[in-house]
Amino acid sequence: MKLTRRDFSRLAGAGVMAAAAPRLFAPALAQNKPLRIGIIAPRSGAAGTAGECGIRAVQWATERMNKEGGIAGRKFELVIEEETNPKDTIERLRKLILQEKVDAIHGLISTGVSLGVAPVAEEEQALVVMWDGTTQDGVKEMMPNPKYVFRSTDNECEAVMGSLLAVKHFKGKFKRVAGINPDYSYGRNNWEAFKQILARFGVEAEFVAEQWPKIGTMDLTSHIAALNAAKPDLIFSSMLFADLPVFMKQGHAAGLFEGVKLVLPAAGWQINQLKKEFMPEGIVFGHNTLYFDHPQASALQKAFVQDYVERYKEVPHWEADRAYFAMATYKAGVEAAQKALGKWPTQEQVAEAMPGLEVESLGGKGRFRKDKIAEQVFYQGPSTNSNKYDFPTLASIDTFSAEQLQKPPGADFWEWIKTAKMPV
């Protein structure tokens, strides 16, 4: 076959077009592909139920947001990996970044794990929005001025609020105080914060017992015996894993709670397991950033709670709100960055756009501060067993914003707690 000059020109033209096609159409094609969002959350062990609750919420958010057009017009899908110990979770994070090539990573509940993950995420320049797990210790060292990592509200917020409500509701009604808190930085910080707030409000308390069960300890009889022997008027416990229902059940059986006031700032995490049969009334009961039964709940919360209860036959807790909040702020960040730039933003540009954007989350409005720490709304109050459920609800709801419970940017938590203007 003879190849004419015209044929050659046609062939060459077609070749050039073919070679250029991937470059010409790559951005358009890339933007038609669904976004991939990595989720890292515990699915078993002491924090397994919390992780599942967050995953369910983020799956609900994915369904709902995708129906409404996705994120900046792009549908998105989830790639879920399990949060376990720091070493293995860092490997899962790297898998999401290097192998799955996700556009962002959400999740993480354990402080120990999140503090290990944060520097790796910064080094890999991967946008990470954490659901939880930001106890104060180590944050300054492990996450100094993060560029890509967004943190939840300080974990001590709920203890600060519980302590303030203990002052509000119980001041003058107790003298002997005991604490039983999980044996790690979260439990220790919460107990210390509680003691400092009592002191600040002039509550003259005698601290008669301190118990530190290891997370996941399912036989708490020795701890309960020690508390019983100390004869406290008030017990403060920031237990929040599967061991909290065990503590309440075994404590009830041992008569520990008779005539004793209780402050459980993180009990909402185990709401479905805290049955009325062993839960006394009048506990200062913390629901953190989502109270499922709020009478003035937003339409978004009502729709979510209704779907959740129908699908899973239990009520959601704050981890659902954290997961939804992470997704909503990420969505807002991508859309704001895309609008400002006129093109699809990089992870760095999304991270720059996210702070300050107010979004509606399940539990209320929230935002990330400039230092990439979340500000959300907290719900606690005295509990009641007079309701349609088989677990307690709140007799009255105290609502505080994170600005009232959280140290301002750059401040030291322990200095702040000594001098901050408290809302009670």
Next chain:
Amino acid sequence: MSTPAIDVGWGAVVQRVTPRLNGLWVLLGLIAVMALLPCIASPYALMLMLPFIGYGITLLGFNLLFGTTGLLSFGHALFLGVGAYTAAALTSKFGILSFELLLITAALASGLISLVIGALCVRYTRIFFGMLTLAFGMLFHSFLFKFYSVTGGDQGMRVLRPLLLGMEWRGGKTAFLTGPFYYYTLLLFALLGLAMWRITQSPFGLHLRAIRENANKAAYVGVQIFRMRLAAFVISAIYGGIGGTILAVTTGLADPELAYWTHSGNLVFMAVLGGSGTFAGPAIGALVFVLLQDFVMSVTQYWRFVMGAVLVLLVVFMPQGLSGTIEALVRRNGGR
């Protein structure tokens, strides 16, 4: 006149024409394949090889104690913890970034600690040795967990990127880990493999095997049981400390879970999986464990169940582990 029968089976032919494959060649072959991996494997696959190298080195030492001497430690993760926290303390608290110094200090720290612990543990054998090592492992874990001001408690301590041969490597952490650090640790793996092979083939190794087979008889012929066991314990700890340093640099964190008893259990799992009766078996076990866990974790949230089932099946149907089973199959096919 009848001619004597000559074994002309395939096995005999193979044995005559090729040098017998031994554990060292298997290990070095594996390392040679790994040296080529950066040409074909993705960065993530290379990242997965780093824990393998860390565990592989640890298991070379672990098997000197378990496979060669017959002492099963349930607390060997303690030395991974010592190596990891040594790296964390030196890089984060003292600003020492030389990887060579980290390795030497980790080896020294592990050696010293194991000298004390070993002096108490190696007087016992079987379950008593296992329980004592478990107890020391948990004691160390409690120390790491409780002494917040020193160790960072549950939040651990950060391990900064080290200098290799005094050189700072630019670029991202992934590029560092999958490039110079990968080759550096792979070379270290090969050298420590050679050293361990030399140890196991030496008169000292022979003493250890004699102790494993029958300690009383060995003592009768003059083997110093306590000294030999203690030396094996210290050497295995040094390997553990070096392995822990590599794991900690890879993850960038030293945390108490590294020294937890479940991690010690993983080491036993890897050794059983690969086969503690062969030189390279535990290292192969480490590789299979790392790849299997990565795969199963991605496929199902019930990955612990799957890993447990694998262990059960292994113990029931392949008590010699992967390498032992392959060796047995090769022998059978070779008519031996």
